[in-house]
Amino acid sequence: MTGGTSQPRVRHNEWQTLAPPALDSWTPTLAVSVVVPAYDAGRLLPSVLAGLAAQTYPAHLLEVVVADDGPGELQLPEVRPDNTRIVRVTDGWGRANACHTGALAAEGDVLHWLDADMLTERHEVEAQARWHHLLDHAVVLGDKWFVDPEPVLALDPTAVLDLVGGDGVADLYAGRDRQPHAWVEAIYARTDRLRLAGWNALRTHAGATASVGRDLYLDSGGLDTTLRLGEDIALGARLGAAGAVFVPDAEALSWHLGHTHVMARRDQVNAYNDPFLADAAPVLRAKRRPGRTYAEPYLEVVLDTRGHEAEAVTATVDAVLASTLHDLTVTLLGDWSALHDERAAVLDDASLPTRVVHSTYAADPRVSLLDELPTTRSRAAFRAVLPGTAYAPRPPALEKNLLHLEHTHEGLRVVDLPDGTEVRIERTAAYARARRLAEPGEDLDAVVDEIAGSRRLQGPRAGFGPSERVRPGPYPRTGGPPLDPDEAWTRVDRAVGPSGPGPAGR
Numbered sequence: 001m002t003g004g005t006s007q008p009r010v011r012h013n014e015w016q017t018l019a020p021p022a023l024d025s026w027t028p029t030l031a032v033s034v035v036v037p038a039y040d041a042g043r044l045l046p047s048v049l050a051g052l053a054a055q056t057y058p059a060h061l062l063e064v065v066v067a068d069d070g071p072g073e074l075q076l077p078e079v080r081p082d083n084t085r086i087v088r089v090t091d092g093w094g095r096a097n098a099c100h101t102g103a104l105a106a107e108g109d110v111l112h113w114l115d116a117d118m119l120t121e122r123h124e125v126e127a128q129a130r131w132h133h134l135l136d137h138a139v140v141l142g143d144k145w146f147v148d149p150e151p152v153l154a155l156d157p158t159a160v161l162d163l164v165g166g167d168g169v170a171d172l173y174a175g176r177d178r179q180p181h182a183w184v185e186a187i188y189a190r191t192d193r194l195r196l197a198g199w200n201a202l203r204t205h206a207g208a209t210a211s212v213g214r215d216l217y218l219d220s221g222g223l224d225t226t227l228r229l230g231e232d233i234a235l236g237a238r239l240g241a242a243g244a245v246f247v248p249d250a251e252a253l254s255w256h257l258g259h260t261h262v263m264a265r266r267d268q269v270n271a272y273n274d275p276f277l278a279d280a281a282p283v284l285r286a287k288r289r290p291g292r293t294y295a296e297p298y299l300e301v302v303l304d305t306r307g308h309e310a311e312a313v314t315a316t317v318d319a320v321l322a323s324t325l326h327d328l329t330v331t332l333l334g335d336w337s338a339l340h341d342e343r344a345a346v347l348d349d350a351s352l353p354t355r356v357v358h359s360t361y362a363a364d365p366r367v368s369l370l371d372e373l374p375t376t377r378s379r380a381a382f383r384a385v386l387p388g389t390a391y392a393p394r395p396p397a398l399e400k401n402l403l404h405l406e407h408t409h410e411g412l413r414v415v416d417l418p419d420g421t422e423v424r425i426e427r428t429a430a431y432a433r434a435r436r437l438a439e440p441g442e443d444l445d446a447v448v449d450e451i452a453g454s455r456r457l458q459g460p461r462a463g464f465g466p467s468e469r470v471r472p473g474p475y476p477r478t479g480g481p482p483l484d485p486d487e488a489w490t491r492v493d494r495a496v497g498p499s500g501p502g503p504a505g506r
Contacts, residue, residue: 007437008135011451012409013194013201015138015247020130023123023251024056031061032129032211033108034081037098039070041116044257047152048116049080050160057125059083066116067102069093079157096223096231099207103217112211118144118254119152120209122164127252128211137216137436139236139244142209142252146179149257169255179259181206183266193248198409199429199452200283201246205236209254216242224280230273237281241377243433282327282381283429285406291326293366299328299402300380302373303389306334310356312389315471319392321366322472325399329380330367332357337371378428387421392470397463401425411452412445415462423464427452 008018034052038045045066052064064084068074074086087105089098095115103111110132112125124142131138151172152160163169184204191197194204210232220238223231236246278287282298301320305313313332320330334354349355361367382402386392401413402425411430415423426448434447448454459465476495483491493499 007137009437009447009451010135010245011453012198013196013246015245016195018131018134018247020134023126023130026130026133028058028061028126028129028133030110030129030132031063031108032057032110032112032125033103033106033214034062034064034112034114034125035099035102035106036064036066036114036116037095037102038066038068038074038116039095039098041070042074043153044117044149045074046077046079046157047119047149047155047160047257048114049077049084050157051120051122051164052084052114052125053079053081054122054161054164055081055120055125056123057129061108062125063106063108065102065106067098067105069095069098069101077157079161092225094225094228094231096227096235097225099231100223100225103214103222106214109214110211111214111217113207113209114254115208115256117149117257118208119160119169119257120164121169121253121255122167124209124252124254127249131247131249132211132213135245136213137243137245137433138213139205139216139239139246140211140252141184141204141206141246141248142211142254143248143250144181144209144254144256145173146181146256146259147173148176148259151176152255152257173255181260188248194246197246199240199427202236202240202244202283203233204248205232205239205246207232207235208256209252212239212244216244220244227276227280229269230277233273233277233284234280237277237283240283241381241429241432243429243436245433282379285327285381288327294327297327297329297380298382299325299398300331300378300383301328301386301398302331302333302383303386304333305354305357308353308389310353310360312467313353313357314360315467316386316389316392317361317367318472319394319467319470320386320398321364322395323393323398324396325402328366328398330361331373332361332367332369333371333373334358334369335371336369377432381428382425383428384423384425386423387417389467390419390421391417391423391459391464392467394463394465394470395472401457401462408455409452410455411448412454413462414454414456415459415464416456417459417464423459423462 010017059082062081064081066086067089068086069089087102089101099113110129112128128140131140187204194201220242223235227234274287277284279295282296317330336358339355405413411427413425430448430452434444438444438447
């Protein structure tokens with residue numbers, strides 16, 4: 001791959017700043033592996049491979065890996081690219097699993113997903129690959145038309161080879177019904193073909209004709225092989241978190257041989273996909289519900305507890321956990337592994353503050369206790385690093401700051417506190433991309449400012465105040481003699497606020 005520090009610096013997802021070479025006017029050097037997940041694909045696969053055999057991309061740089069996930073065993077037709085092989089899926093099932101199996105078997109620098117019902121135009125692979133020669137963290141999204149497969153199936157593979165090689169597919173379907181990828185095109189229309197989509201461009205990652213650098217794919221964690229639907233968008237979220245730039249290319253054109261059943265049953269598909277995507281992709285926040293906890297948090301708050309009194313730590317952490325943004329986790333750094341159960345003077349033990357904090361949060365599912373912060377990027381869409389325990393966010397502060405960051409597409413928010421320290425709120429995707437782009441020794445914040453923008457705010461403006469004033473109070477006391485029901489409601493309203501029209505309406 002092109003690698004490292006000579007990469008173009010794309011701001012947000014403004015891919016138009018790149019200048020790809022014109023088709024047929026450049027010299028490719030990257031090896032491309034076309035990965036074709038195949039389930040019961042014997043009817044259409046000969047036409048698909050014939051289209052790939054007509055590609056303008058150099059044959060010695062092109063391999064095709066057919067990941068056979070179906071019943072029986074596929075046989076390769078005679079008309080196919082020279083370097084084509086079948087990899088049998090032996091563990092697991094489903095498209096995501098087949099694509100991942102093919103990706104691990106592939107040898108190319110670039111992985112190009114192509115479903116077994118996609119007939120490519122002759123420049124399709126070349127159009128995809130040219131972006132990867134420019135940018136090693138590009139994810140290229142091809143265009144497609146949904147058409148009736150019968151006109152193609154009426155031709156033998158040799159005739160399909162000639163049809164694609166002679167740019168005749170459009171003529172074959174002239175006057176026939178063809179449908180665009182409607183929901184993708186709708187997003188393109190709203191975002192100027194993703195130029196204005198910012199860090200949410202991943203939503204249009206439809207893997208039927210997408211490509212990604214192998215290194216970026218592996219760095220992202222790859223496909224979630226447990227998913228049966230929605231795996232494309234879930235992978236898009238992982239690639240976005242790894243710093244990807246999403247590039248739609250109309251010249252990377254394919255013909256989907258068959259009208260999509262997914263589009264016809266979109267409501268059912270969404271109803272099935274939404275809980276899986278909500279759990280796996282924190283950037284898809286519109287699919288999440290207030291008050292819920294998810295596998296991948298939207299925000300991670302980090303606090304190093306060492307050197308701070310236990311009461312100050314709990315005041316700060318409790319304020320964070322009481323945020324109106326429930327979709328967060330807290331990572332507390334400390335010398336937890338040094339704690340032991342040997343006999344000691346309990347109240348005079350030097351590890352007492354550490355032990356108290358550990359006991360306070362060990363059972364809290366939203367709190368992790370780590371000795372050191374992992375070097376891997378955060379699982380959350382954002383990470384907030386608190387400098388200490390003197391100041392804490394008021395209940396709405398974190399939610400408001402993140403919502404502001406989402407609207408501005410910025411990558412960093414720095415909150416200056418009155419004691420000279422600062423809170424940092426970092427967008428995971430922006431920092432992942434910045435690490436790919438930074439020159440040795442270059443300030444990472446400066447790179448983030450260049451590709452995403454950053455902003456400084458004063459503590460009060462950002463909603464931070466002294467921890468002891470922000471800390472939520474204890475639950476109201478109960479007990480004592482029983483009260484009249486109306487008097488009990490009056491006490492409740494006084495303690496936690498009214499929730500109804502009053503005693504008469506209860």
